[in-house]
Amino acid sequence: MRGAIVFSGSSHPALVDGICDRLGSKRGSVSLGKFANGETSVSIHTSIREKHVFIVQSGSEKINDAVMELLIMVSACKGGSAKSITAVMPYFPYSRQSKKKQHRGAITARMVANLLHIAGVDHVVTIDLHASQMQGFFKCPVDNLLAEPLLARWIRVNIPNWKEAVVVSKNPGGTKRVTSLADALKLSFGIVTTDRRRGGTIHMSESALFDQLKMDGAYGTPGVLEAALDTDAHITPATSSSYNHRGENGKPKIQTRFTNPLQRRANAVESSGSPLAKSVRVDSVPDAEIPPETLPDSDPPGQDADEQDESAEEYTDERARDVIHGRLVQGHIVDESHPSPAMSATSNSTWRHNRAASETEDDCIPDHMISSFVSTASSVRRLENSEHAHALGGTIDAAASSEDEEDDLNNPGLETMVTLVGNVRNRPVILLDDMIDKSTSWIAAAETVVKRGGATQVYCMATHGLFGGDCLAEMNACECIDKIIVTNSFPIPEYKQAQARDKLVVIGVDNLLAEAIRRNHHGESISQLFMHYD
Known part of the structure; x- marks a missing residue:
């Protein structure tokens, strides 16, 4: 190409040879080295006055040396009166650090873009930026080519x-x-x-975390679970069933085992077996009676057990077959019978002991109430103890990378x-x-x-x-x-x-980059490089 010259950094000389072979030209002569103290040395041996300069420098294993070498080469070409300087960076360094992950984190990709602008880059050519929004970091045109x-x-x-x-x-x-x-x-x-x-089959009331919540108040200080329940929410033993479907007046009648109205309402919804039990607020259920349509009849008129099974099958969603779950332990798929590493031997024995003890007692707490308490408590504790909290609040799950x-x-x-x-x-x-x-x-x-x-x-x-x-x-x-x-x-x-x-x-990607360089030099459109051809 007349009026253009391609220089190669030390990161990927084989790629530059392929580009120059496609363009039918030789790469510019430049000496790259280091002084005894580790400083980068650049010396250009070709006249670049009023020429379009393309410097090809990708990321490499020595990423910091590659960035610094590119900046020095750009500055040297700028001082040599180059007409324009284009940085061809197939892999843009620090592209994964394009946003803050912590309060005191750095947006390093934007800093690299600013360094290129200060050094004197007029154009940037790259391939598949980690986040396409990074093009807004630059103060010069950016051609983000696609390898698709x-x-x-x-x-x-x-x-x-x-x-x-x-x-x-x-x-x-x-x-x-x-x-x-x-x-x-x-x-x-x-x-x-x-x-x-982990989404397992163990109820929240049977987990080790629930045991820890109850033990927080063992030494005189109220635990998280006790603090969530007010002083009136005492649990009393119950000898009768949770509810009867029909009372004397023909309306559903609730016989609750809780003295607190909030718990009595929650128990009514939980015991009803209604699909809305997990979504209805506990304070939206009446104290003693609930509408008949909320509780299913034990023997609905004109419908036997077989018809009920057939009607239930009619509402199955076939799309659920395309959703598959599995367990990962240290990055590998394991069977359901594989022991979980999340529960230590101590917590496992404590959980089993408390579970056996709870089966002999009549008092219990609905699982959906326990899930709410445990979820709130675990969220608070993760916020307090996590070293990788999200910069805008919340836990690391909110912005996982x-x-x-x-x-x-x-x-x-x-x-x-x-x-x-x-x-x-x-x-x-x-x-x-x-x-x-x-x-x-x-x-x-x-x-x-x-x-x-x-x-x-x-x-x-x-x-x-x-x-x-x-x-x-x-x-x-x-x-x-x-x-x-x-x-x-x-x-x-x-x-x-x-x-x-x-x-x-x-x-x-030699041909892709060579064609992008040729089209940029001659002022042609690069839209054809984004298209698919059979």
Whole structure:
């Protein structure tokens, strides 16, 4: 290209060679090094006066050196009277730190954008920003290219039955990216979500947390549960049933075991067996009588037990079959019989002892009242004790990130519930995200769709293959993962590629970046780069 010159940083020289080969030019001559004290040294040996300069520098394992080297190169070109300077950054550094996660957290991605502006960058070209809203951080035009057309073409060529595939997001934050690819290929999509709160079958009144709430008041100070109940809410033994369907006057009659009106009303709703028992407020039920339509008749006229069963089956929702739950312990799917690590041996024995003791007593508290008390108390305690409270209030669950998800899955003392929404049975699954850094969430999602959903094949696909630590080796060892597909936007060292020769597939973005550079230099539109071609 006449009037343009491409320089390469030290982060990804192989990518720059591919770009220059596509453009039919040689990269500019520049010397990059370090002084004895670790300072970066840059020296440009080519005339750049009144030329369009493109500096290609992606993120790498030495991310801070790459950023500082790019800033020095931009400043050197600015001092060399370059006509314009475009920073080509396939993977934008610190893109995951685009929002505050704590009160004293930093929005590092915005700081990097400001540094580029101060250094003298006139244009930025990148691929698949972690959050597209980050384009507002820059004071110059930004071309956020998409790797989606390249990934879609690989799917059509390399997956034999790709038309039956399902694109699945491994967390709720990636649903927009997943639906975009699914719409482009006209495929179905699904979502895998994880929740640290285990949804088991044990009632709240039988949990270790409830035992702790009752023990808080054992030494003279009222516990959380006692403080929630006023002094009149004493529990009295009851020898009769909770309610009779019909009284002497033909109206439903309640025989309660509680002396407090609030508890008496709650017990009436709970004992009625009505579907509204969990949603009706306890203070909306009358003291002694409730309307006949609230309580079902023991023998409804003109309808026997068989007809009742048939009518109940008529209202089953077929869509519930596409929602599958599972248990995750240390990031792996386990059976329901697997012991939960969330309850220690001490709390487990205490729970069993208290449960056996409570079965011999007549006094009890409705489970829905206990759930309310325990939920409130646990929320308060998590707010007080959590070291990762949300910056705007609430708990960490209100703004969970991929890092938080990885920490929860790796915690050996925490059991996680995973939910798969979507039908993947006997179909290939494409797990899609913008980057692969840690392996735990990918392995958990792959095991979920295979062992719980019945998927035939799993393709883990992302734009940026960061592969921190032993991520690539762990994903290669997972039997549920068939292929790992990434682009070469982020340099993958040779020793890491050797860890997954059979599963790793690297798609080149050289042509995409070369065409973006050519079109920017000649002032052409880049809209064609966002389109899909068969």
